[in-house]
Amino acid sequence: MKKLSLIAFLSFSVAVFSQKVNGSAENKSKVSNTVTAKADAENEAKMKAAQEKAQLPKPYDAKADAEADIQRLIAKAGKENKNIMIQAGGNWCIWCLRFNNFVQTTPELKKLVDDNYLYYHLNYSPDNKNEKVFSQYGNPGDKFGYPVFIVLDKYGKMIHIQPSDVLEEGKGYSLEKVKAFFQSWTSKS
Incomplete structure (x- = not known):
């Protein structure tokens, strides 16, 4: 058993x-x-x-002399009474390209930008990190990622840094948020 x-x-x-x-x-x-x-x-x-x-269009030029370009924009901004909108990023960045395309293909935003800003795409890439230029503005890409927006007044003084994530909506950008951002930093504000 x-x-x-x-x-x-x-x-x-x-x-x-x-x-x-x-x-x-x-x-x-x-x-x-x-x-x-x-x-x-x-x-x-x-x-x-x-x-x-x-x-998507590739607006960033790694070969550009960003420092000289921005100095030319500052001279022009004073004459035109416009602020300068710097979109920092690179052609490697899908969100940078999406934002550029969104602004360029949305008539309301394109008009708002064209009427109120001199717009510049400040390249950040392995080919050209533009370290000297970025350091003048406190290296905002290190803090916020890309794209990041640097707003200069018509005299070239930095008046605002804007991370892009607060402007996003889904896999793109919010028309109302982007429009409010652009309206907030015109030279006429």
């Missing part, structure tokens, strides 16, 4: 262990499938962003 009980116990133990191993394999398979699905979704999102980026 003891032998029978021992055999029954061992058989039961093997069966339980076998179920645990099978269950563990099933769980590993489920986890693996979840990880694979997540990786596929991330790759798809990256591909879509790359396709979008390829289609």
Whole structure:
């Protein structure tokens, strides 16, 4: 009887262990499938962003002499009584390109900008970090990321730094928030 009980116990133990191993394999398979699905979704999102980026205009010039360009804008701003809007970022930055495209393709925003600002795309990229120019404005990209906006008055004095995340809405920008931002920093405000 003891032998029978021992055999029954061992058989039961093997069966339980076998179920645990099978269950563990099933769980590993489920986890693996979840990880694979997540990786596929991330790759798809990256591909879509790359396709979008390829289609958007590239307003940043890594070869530009930003310091000289901004000095020319300051001279012009005084004559035209306009502030200077510097959009800092690079052609590598999807949000920078989205913002530029949003402003250029939204007639209401384009008119607001054209009527009130001299607009400049200050490049930040491995090819040209414009460290000297950025340091004059406290390196706002280090604090806020890109794009970041630097508003200068018509005399070239920095009057505002604006991170872009507060202007976002979904995968783009809010018309009302961007419009309010531009209206807040005109030379006529």
